[in-house]
Amino acid sequence: MLLEVENLRIHYDKVEAVKGISLSVDEGNISTLIGANGAGKSSILKAISGLIKLSSGEIRFEGKRINDVPAHKIVGLGIAHVPEGRRLFGLMTVQHNLRLGAYLQRDKKHLEESFQLVYEHFPILKERQGQLAKTLSGGQQQMVAMGRALMARPKVILMDEPSLGLAPIMVAEIAKIIKSLKEAGLAVVLVEQNASLALKLADKGYVLETGTVALEGKSEELIGNAYVKKAYLGG
Amino acid sequence: MALDELTQMTLTGINLGLMYALIAIGLTLIFGIMRIIQYAHGEFYMLGAYVLYYWAAVLKLPYWVGIIVSAAVIFVVGAALQLLLFRPLHGKNILYSLAVSMGLIFIISSGGLLTFGTIVKGIPSVVTGGVMVFGAFYTYERMVISIVSAGLILGLWYFLQRTTTGMAMRAVSQDPEVSSLQGINTRRIHWIAFGMGSAMAAVAGCLMGTLLSIVPTMGFIATVKAFMIVILGGLGSVPGALIGGLIIGFIDSFVTTLVSADVAYIIGFATIFVILAFKPTGLFGQDWD
Ligand SMILES: Nc1ncnc2c1ncn2[C@@H]1O[C@H](COP(=O)(O)OP(=O)(O)O)[C@@H](O)[C@H]1O
Numbered sequence: 243m244l245l246e247v248e249n250l251r252i253h254y255d256k257v258e259a260v261k262g263i264s265l266s267v268d269e270g271n272i273s274t275l276i277g278a279n280g281a282g283k284s285s286i287l288k289a290i291s292g293l294i295k296l297s298s299g300e301i302r303f304e305g306k307r308i309n310d311v312p313a314h315k316i317v318g319l320g321i322a323h324v325p326e327g328r329r330l331f332g333l334m335t336v337q338h339n340l341r342l343g344a345y346l347q348r349d350k351k352h353l354e355e356s357f358q359l360v361y362e363h364f365p366i367l368k369e370r371q372g373q374l375a376k377t378l379s380g381g382q383q384q385m386v387a388m389g390r391a392l393m394a395r396p397k398v399i400l401m402d403e404p405s406l407g408l409a410p411i412m413v414a415e416i417a418k419i420i421k422s423l424k425e426a427g428l429a430v431v432l433v434e435q436n437a438s439l440a441l442k443l444a445d446k447g448y449v450l451e452t453g454t455v456a457l458e459g460k461s462e463e464l465i466g467n468a469y470v471k472k473a474y475l476g477g
Numbered sequence: 478m479a480l481d482e483l484t485q486m487t488l489t490g491i492n493l494g495l496m497y498a499l500i501a502i503g504l505t506l507i508f509g510i511m512r513i514i515q516y517a518h519g520e521f522y523m524l525g526a527y528v529l530y531y532w533a534a535v536l537k538l539p540y541w542v543g544i545i546v547s548a549a550v551i552f553v554v555g556a557a558l559q560l561l562l563f564r565p566l567h568g569k570n571i572l573y574s575l576a577v578s579m580g581l582i583f584i585i586s587s588g589g590l591l592t593f594g595t596i597v598k599g600i601p602s603v604v605t606g607g608v609m610v611f612g613a614f615y616t617y618e619r620m621v622i623s624i625v626s627a628g629l630i631l632g633l634w635y636f637l638q639r640t641t642t643g644m645a646m647r648a649v650s651q652d653p654e655v656s657s658l659q660g661i662n663t664r665r666i667h668w669i670a671f672g673m674g675s676a677m678a679a680v681a682g683c684l685m686g687t688l689l690s691i692v693p694t695m696g697f698i699a700t701v702k703a704f705m706i707v708i709l710g711g712l713g714s715v716p717g718a719l720i721g722g723l724i725i726g727f728i729d730s731f732v733t734t735l736v737s738a739d740v741a742y743i744i745g746f747a748t749i750f751v752i753l754a755f756k757p758t759g760l761f762g763q764d765w766d
């Protein structure tokens with residue numbers, strides 16, 4: 243097991259946003275967390291990345307407890323996080339955004355390889371490398387956000403709603419890229435409100451409702467589940 | 478107006494403007510990265526000048542080395558104050574850090590009066606001679622000081638644009654949370670930025686102290702100027718601080734020569750009010766939250 247979350251609880255002041263959820267992510271697999279706005283999806287990813295403190299529970303990565311690892315030391319372990327809403331460094335160029343994804347990497351040759359890898363996945367970014375990130379279209383910004391995470395050469399990428407606000411053709415493009423990341427051996431934790439897209443891509447899914455796991459299972463099973471169909475797949 | 482007079486005022490404007498910019502860039506760097514209002518910034522300008530005074534005038538050690546020593550000493554002092562006083566307040570209401578920086582003004586300037594005395598001191602010049610430019614006498618000292626100021630500003634710009642630590646600083650000023658996701662230790666960036674910003678004020682103090690004279694109370698005016706400049710240029714913007722510095726430098730030079738220093742203040746502030754009326758975030762500013 244690459245990444246495990248056990249009995250995770252998160253509070254904002256007195257309000258409990260995540261109420262004891264457990265999940266696990268296998269190497270080279272896509273796991274998805276689906277659920278409505280406010281279900282607690284982003285909070286879970288932020289807890290894994292060390293951005294917010296957990297009230298209780300345990301997070302393990304490659305068998306080691308990482309609850310108390312500060313945020314800036316998480317990426318070095320092999321966990322990269324693509325935040326909700328892209329959150330690029332808008333006043334910096336595409337190239338500098340990508341460079342910062344590999345902030346901890348000081349080896350020139352290794353860096354060069356990472357840039358090449360990212361430009362293979364996102365050829366358009368090579369053309370746009372000198373452009374300020376905020377001037378890109380939404381889809382291209384999402385590519386920069388994913389590329390920035392990839393620059394760290396992680397073992398697992400946490401992706402928070404990558405399809406949010408994108409045109410259908412762009413969503414398909416992003417889906418293709420997520421698939422190719424898996425083929426390259428990466429594990430992905432995909433947070434989505436677009437449940438049909440997410441379940442099609444994922445090996446395993448968790449349905450979150452107000453801070454608890456309502457359902458979990460293989461994606462095929464979830465796609466076939468009557469409740470999931472009714473509540474999340476619009477039929 | 479005669480050409481020689483015009484040339485003189487222009488050269489003085491550039492001279493002052495670049496030194497002002499040096500102080501203001503330090504202040505804007507600290508604000509941009511930590512979002513704190515560092516009212517005691519001018520005190521580091523004053524302390525920097527005194528470090529050079531003791532080094533060069535009292536101990537008679539080499540002047541240029543003294544500037545580097547001054548920058549290094551004030552870097553350490555600034556970084557230490559950040560770690561001790563400002564770090565615990567980070568993320569809290571801005572009024573807390575404001576109170577601390579206000580307190581620092583009085584502690585440092587009063588401490589300065591007790592330690593350095595109230596008598597005006599001078600830092601001996603090391604560059605002599607000059608050259609006639611359009612009938613105006615331009616001292617080599619002022620020329621060198623302008624070149625050093627401009628060089629430092631360029632150096633900082635290069636640092637921010639090209640080095641990983643510089644990039645990390647820009648990243649933290651834009652989005653600290655996402656910066657930490659990239660592996661950037663924002664707390665480390667904070668003390669480095671505070672130290673660097675303070676050191677820039679210190680160098681400006683050294684240069685200004687060489688041209689004019691030094692007193693322990695000189696910091697406050699520098700703070701006022703620096704604030705005028707960053708508000709004019711846009712809080713957090715390095716190019717804004719440079720342009721703003723030059724604007725205030727030119728106003729000070731021209732108005733002080735033609736009318737008086739008091740009127741220069743009035744015109745300086747009036748210019749700021751006019752610019753803010755049209756662009757409330759300053760020339761190069763952005764909306765901060
Ligand atoms: N910074 C915060 N302060 C207070 N409450 C928050 C904060 N962030 C999220 N919440 C609350 O926690 C719950 C879960 O939010 P979130 O994890 O963002 O859900 P999702 O990503 O599934 O939309 C929501 O009720 C939200 O209002």
Ligand SMILES: [Mg+2]
Binds near residue numbers: 283285
């Ligand atoms: Mg969310």
